[in-house]
Amino acid sequence: MALLSVEELSVTFTAKGRKDSTAVDGVSFDVDQGQVVGLVGESGCGKSVTSLALMGLLPGKGVKVGGRAEFDGKDLLSMSPRKLRDMRGSQLAMIFQDPLSSLNPVVPIGVQVTEILERHRGLKGEAARKEAANLLDRVGIPDPTRRLKEYPHQLSGGMRQRALIAMAVACAPRLLIADEPTTALDVTIQAQILELLKELVDQEGTALLMITHDLGVVAGLCDQVNVLYAGRAVESAGRRELFAHPTHPYAHGLLGSIPRLDAPRGEPLSPIRGSINDRIAWADGCAFAPRCDYYTMECLTGTPELTEPRAAGHQVRCVNPVLPKPKAEVSA
Amino acid sequence: MTKKADKIDRLAELMQTSEVTSGASLWREAMRRLKASKMAIIGAVIIALFVLLAIIGPWLAPHSPSAQTWRGEVFANKGQFVGARGENWFGLDHLGRDMFSRILVGARQTLMVGVVSMLIGLIVGALVGVLSGAAATLGGRTGERVDTVIMRFTDIMLSLPSLLLAVSIAAVMGQSLTTVMIAVGVVQIPIFARLLRGSMLVQGSSDYVLAAKALGIRKKRIVLTQILPNSLSPVIVQATLSLATAIIEAAALSYLGLGNPDPAIPEWGVMLAQAERFFDNEPMMAAYPAIGIIITALGFTLLGEAMREALDPKLRG
Amino acid sequence: MLRLVVRRLLQLIPTLLGLSVLLFLWLNRLPGGPASAILGERATEAEVARINRALGLDQPVYVQYWRFLKRIFELDLGTSTQTGQPVWDEFATRFPATVELSIVAILIAIVVGIPMGYLAAKRRGGWLDVGAVSGSLIGICIPVFFLALILKGIFAVQLQMFPSYGRLDTGMDATDITGFAVLDGLLTGELDASLDAMHHLILPAIALSSIPLAVIVRMTRASVLEVLGEDYVRTAESKGLDKRVVRGRHVLRNALLPVVTAVGLLTGSLLSGAVLTESVFSFNGIGNFIRTSIDARDYPVLVGFILFIAMVYVLINLLVDLAYSLIDPRVRVH
Numbered sequence: 001m002a003l004l005s006v007e008e009l010s011v012t013f014t015a016k017g018r019k020d021s022t023a024v025d026g027v028s029f030d031v032d033q034g035q036v037v038g039l040v041g042e043s044g045c046g047k048s049v050t051s052l053a054l055m056g057l058l059p060g061k062g063v064k065v066g067g068r069a070e071f072d073g074k075d076l077l078s079m080s081p082r083k084l085r086d087m088r089g090s091q092l093a094m095i096f097q098d099p100l101s102s103l104n105p106v107v108p109i110g111v112q113v114t115e116i117l118e119r120h121r122g123l124k125g126e127a128a129r130k131e132a133a134n135l136l137d138r139v140g141i142p143d144p145t146r147r148l149k150e151y152p153h154q155l156s157g158g159m160r161q162r163a164l165i166a167m168a169v170a171c172a173p174r175l176l177i178a179d180e181p182t183t184a185l186d187v188t189i190q191a192q193i194l195e196l197l198k199e200l201v202d203q204e205g206t207a208l209l210m211i212t213h214d215l216g217v218v219a220g221l222c223d224q225v226n227v228l229y230a231g232r233a234v235e236s237a238g239r240r241e242l243f244a245h246p247t248h249p250y251a252h253g254l255l256g257s258i259p260r261l262d263a264p265r266g267e268p269l270s271p272i273r274g275s276i277n278d279r280i281a282w283a284d285g286c287a288f289a290p291r292c293d294y295y296t297m298e299c300l301t302g303t304p305e306l307t308e309p310r311a312a313g314h315q316v317r318c319v320n321p322v323l324p325k326p327k328a329e330v331s332a
Numbered sequence: 333m334t335k336k337a338d339k340i341d342r343l344a345e346l347m348q349t350s351e352v353t354s355g356a357s358l359w360r361e362a363m364r365r366l367k368a369s370k371m372a373i374i375g376a377v378i379i380a381l382f383v384l385l386a387i388i389g390p391w392l393a394p395h396s397p398s399a400q401t402w403r404g405e406v407f408a409n410k411g412q413f414v415g416a417r418g419e420n421w422f423g424l425d426h427l428g429r430d431m432f433s434r435i436l437v438g439a440r441q442t443l444m445v446g447v448v449s450m451l452i453g454l455i456v457g458a459l460v461g462v463l464s465g466a467a468a469t470l471g472g473r474t475g476e477r478v479d480t481v482i483m484r485f486t487d488i489m490l491s492l493p494s495l496l497l498a499v500s501i502a503a504v505m506g507q508s509l510t511t512v513m514i515a516v517g518v519v520q521i522p523i524f525a526r527l528l529r530g531s532m533l534v535q536g537s538s539d540y541v542l543a544a545k546a547l548g549i550r551k552k553r554i555v556l557t558q559i560l561p562n563s564l565s566p567v568i569v570q571a572t573l574s575l576a577t578a579i580i581e582a583a584a585l586s587y588l589g590l591g592n593p594d595p596a597i598p599e600w601g602v603m604l605a606q607a608e609r610f611f612d613n614e615p616m617m618a619a620y621p622a623i624g625i626i627i628t629a630l631g632f633t634l635l636g637e638a639m640r641e642a643l644d645p646k647l648r649g
Numbered sequence: 650m651l652r653l654v655v656r657r658l659l660q661l662i663p664t665l666l667g668l669s670v671l672l673f674l675w676l677n678r679l680p681g682g683p684a685s686a687i688l689g690e691r692a693t694e695a696e697v698a699r700i701n702r703a704l705g706l707d708q709p710v711y712v713q714y715w716r717f718l719k720r721i722f723e724l725d726l727g728t729s730t731q732t733g734q735p736v737w738d739e740f741a742t743r744f745p746a747t748v749e750l751s752i753v754a755i756l757i758a759i760v761v762g763i764p765m766g767y768l769a770a771k772r773r774g775g776w777l778d779v780g781a782v783s784g785s786l787i788g789i790c791i792p793v794f795f796l797a798l799i800l801k802g803i804f805a806v807q808l809q810m811f812p813s814y815g816r817l818d819t820g821m822d823a824t825d826i827t828g829f830a831v832l833d834g835l836l837t838g839e840l841d842a843s844l845d846a847m848h849h850l851i852l853p854a855i856a857l858s859s860i861p862l863a864v865i866v867r868m869t870r871a872s873v874l875e876v877l878g879e880d881y882v883r884t885a886e887s888k889g890l891d892k893r894v895v896r897g898r899h900v901l902r903n904a905l906l907p908v909v910t911a912v913g914l915l916t917g918s919l920l921s922g923a924v925l926t927e928s929v930f931s932f933n934g935i936g937n938f939i940r941t942s943i944d945a946r947d948y949p950v951l952v953g954f955i956l957f958i959a960m961v962y963v964l965i966n967l968l969v970d971l972a973y974s975l976i977d978p979r980v981r982v983h
Contacts, residue, residue, distance in 0.1 A: 491664060491668075491962050492917070493917040493918065493921040493958060493962070496955055500951060503946070504675060576790060583792045583795075584925060588943055589943060589944055608794070608798060615799075615802055618798065626787070626792075629790035633790055
């Protein structure tokens with residue numbers, strides 16, 4: 001059984017005097033023990049909202065959450081706030097995008113690490129400080145005892161993200177959610193941080209839900225990939241399968257829009273036209289249709305179903321998937 | 333090809349339902365938000381009523397505000413007052429004058445005190461602020477020096493409790509309503525100056541100014557045509573808010589004995605200050621002008637705060 | 650830390666010098682000048698000339714200014730024309746009363762204002778929020794002396810719950826050590842005197858706290874609202890910390906930084922308010938003395954007071970800056 005099983009998760013923001021806006025519209029995916037699962041999509045596709053909904057960190061007012069999210073057999077979405085609070089930080093942990101703004105500027109790093117040890121592991125005083133230093137050391141922060149006394153603004157960007165990771169793994173959580181953990185960092189630091197995450201996951205057997213728009217991160221880290229578009233999963237497959245055979249026109253377009261060094265000189269990039277704001281409601285048809293080169297009248301009548309047009313376990317939500325041309329098969 | 337046309341039509345139809353975000357200008361956007369704000373509406377209604385009262389009040393007044401018609405019925409020295417009755421809805425003051433008429437007539441003078449004080453502060457303060465802000469933005473050694481000197485000066489003024497600054501100005505000029513207005517207005521000068529300068533500095537370091545510089549537009553021109561107009565919104569907000577403080581501070585100065593003790597034309601602040609002596613015997617004599625002042629000040633404060641919120645880029649959704 | 654103090658004290662010098670120039674000019678501009686202030690309106694010209702010579706007013710302006718400055722440095726603020734006592738002594742005996750009143754007022758404002766502002770932000774749009782916001786708007790719009798009059802009229806005159814004037818009951822036998830009536834009572838063990846002083850303080854302190862309270866409620870509310878949306882609060886929640894820890898360590902510790910600054914800036918309005926409140930309650934502090942000095946045109950007292958207040962104001966803001974640098978590591982000076 002999957003460690004985390006999300007079924008038809010939906011999140012709708014309701015504000016007085018405004019139209020309801022649905023950020024997540026029926027997302028389903030599984031994360032197995034020790035697996036690294038990617039949620040990929042452009043900004044605004046609902047991937048961050050999904051992670052916040054799982055952690056129970058969405059604001060209480062003005063948000064409707066639907067569907068189920070079973071973690072270890074218990075539904076996170078209907079759990080009492082107190083129970084969820086006990087789970088957060090110990091069973092489930094999260095790493096955020098911007099390490100500077102995610103750290104409290106007026107509290108020393110040490111306190112921000114020890115407070116989670118005090119809360120979930122009952123460590124106090126010297127024991128907590130020692131363990132905090134251990135943790136910082138483990139995530140590759142040199143001179144940890146000195147760093148414990150420092151404030152976030154005294155650390156470099158990479159250090160800050162390492163400190164946040166130390167807090168997230170402090171109680172050996174079973175599931176780690178990382179929301180664009182490398183976006184705010186320099187490229188060289190990005191690689192280091194990904195390496196660190198990979199190491200921690202391998203050592204501890206922690207499952208990792210990686211939320212990113214960076215296909216490079218996906219290629220380097222994820223076992224299973226879910227591509228999100230306008231609040232719904234449009235394609236889901238193993239990493240190799242997805243990169244080899246992107247089948248939904250959106251995933252196909254995403255991979256086609258990456259510059260490649262091995263491409264012949266002068267070959268134009270093929271960007272996806274328009275933006276995520278050019279869309280139609282999923283209830284009316286495929287939200288991607290306005291930007292799609294392959295759309296037909298069938299795309300505009302109701303939500304497309306998930307099918308497996310190419311291989312078992314490779315799910316695609318599309319009426320006109322990008323499949324290898326029959327001609328090519330003949331000649332092969 | 334009809335199939336393709338159908339397809340496009342259908343798509344266009346479905347896309348229409350999605351929200352269209354139009355790039356409304358800052359001011360239009362702010363106006364829209366103001367109209368949606370209850371605070372702004374209540375404030376605007378209060379202000380409108382107050383201004384209307386200030387215009388037509390003297391014609392509505394049933395009695396002369398200065399005639400001591402019922403002097404023989406009031407013995408202020410014995411603490412004997414006449415409360416509300418038939419022809420005197422709000423009762424009589426200590427000199428036997430009709431309080432209701434005085435309140436109606438007094439609105440105009442009160443509005444004048446607020447507006448004149450605010451204008452003194454706004455005009456002088458804005459001039460000082462523009463000078464300082466322009467000097468700082470244009471830079472150079474001279475510019476910096478001018479800015480520093482001006483800002484030191486406003487620091488000095490700000491370091492004094494406003495009421496005491498007003499008191500010292502009033503002490504030089506003697507007792508009169510004009511003194512009170514000047515004193516209250518002068519106190520506002522450093523506030524307006526600081527605000528405009530700060531706002532100009534923020535605008536001056538923004539990207540569009542950099543872009544204008546890169547286009548080779550002369551710096552002075554940028555200051556006048558780009559930076560200044562964009563820096564005015566906090567000043568307008570402050571002007572609205574300071575109408576409220578001016579009316580309250582003017583009342584306080586009158587209470588401290590710096591206003592004209594008994595002008596021919598009534599003014600709420602002066603009326604309130606006079607009523608203090610008789611508060612234990614006739615509290616309503618103080619209450620009427622006080623309520624007038626509080627409601628009016630509230631009107632300006634509500635509108636000012638609502639404007640501040642509407643113009644705050646952080647809150648723009 | 651020391652360097653910050655020294656730098657701030659050095660910055661004080663040009664401000665105070667500028668202020669002294671302004672005050673000097675102001676003194677010379679007074680109607681009739683100091684001579685008629687001393688002698689009254691009906692002085693003969695010969696007398697005025699004699700006084701002017703005695704005061705050195707026949708000398709060049711820069712000499713006069715220099716003497717004025719020298720006297721300030723010697724803490725010689727002149728003699729009150731009302732009481733005939735040195736202005737400095739008059740202040741020294743009355744200042745503790747005003748400080749005591751101001752401290753109680755600001756404490757009321759902080760103790761009530763911060764929780765109220767916090768709760769208003771937490772329950773944004775609820776009845777408590779609407780109440781706190783409208784209450785603070787009205788609080789700013791009520792003239793302080795009118796509020797003082799109402800409080801006195803209701804609670805002292807009508808209900809007789811509190812005394813209506815003074816710092817201590819006339820029959821109260823209290824020993825004066827520090828000038829702080831409440832503190833003196835505690836020091837000498839005269840608890841009844843201490844309680845009585847407290848009893849006298851409550852109404853004026855409530856009246857005086859109205860504006861600081863309104864400002865603190867609004868500042869705290871706005872600041873908490875901003876901090877609640879910060880990423881680090883979300884991080885704290887994601888760690889599953891106790892609500893108490895999230896509130897204290899992560900929300901309030903950040904949200905109160907701007908409030909600390911605001912409290913410093915409130916000193917000016919507090920002293921303005923003290924002048925008004927003290928005179929309503931005949932509370933014998935500096936404020937009440939200033940009110941009578943305005944009536945009596947006691948210029949040496951007024952000039953001295955302005956200098957005195959400027960120094961107090963700047964020193965308080967220095968203290969606030971220091972406090973700020975202690976609680977916000979980002980501005981800490983190394």
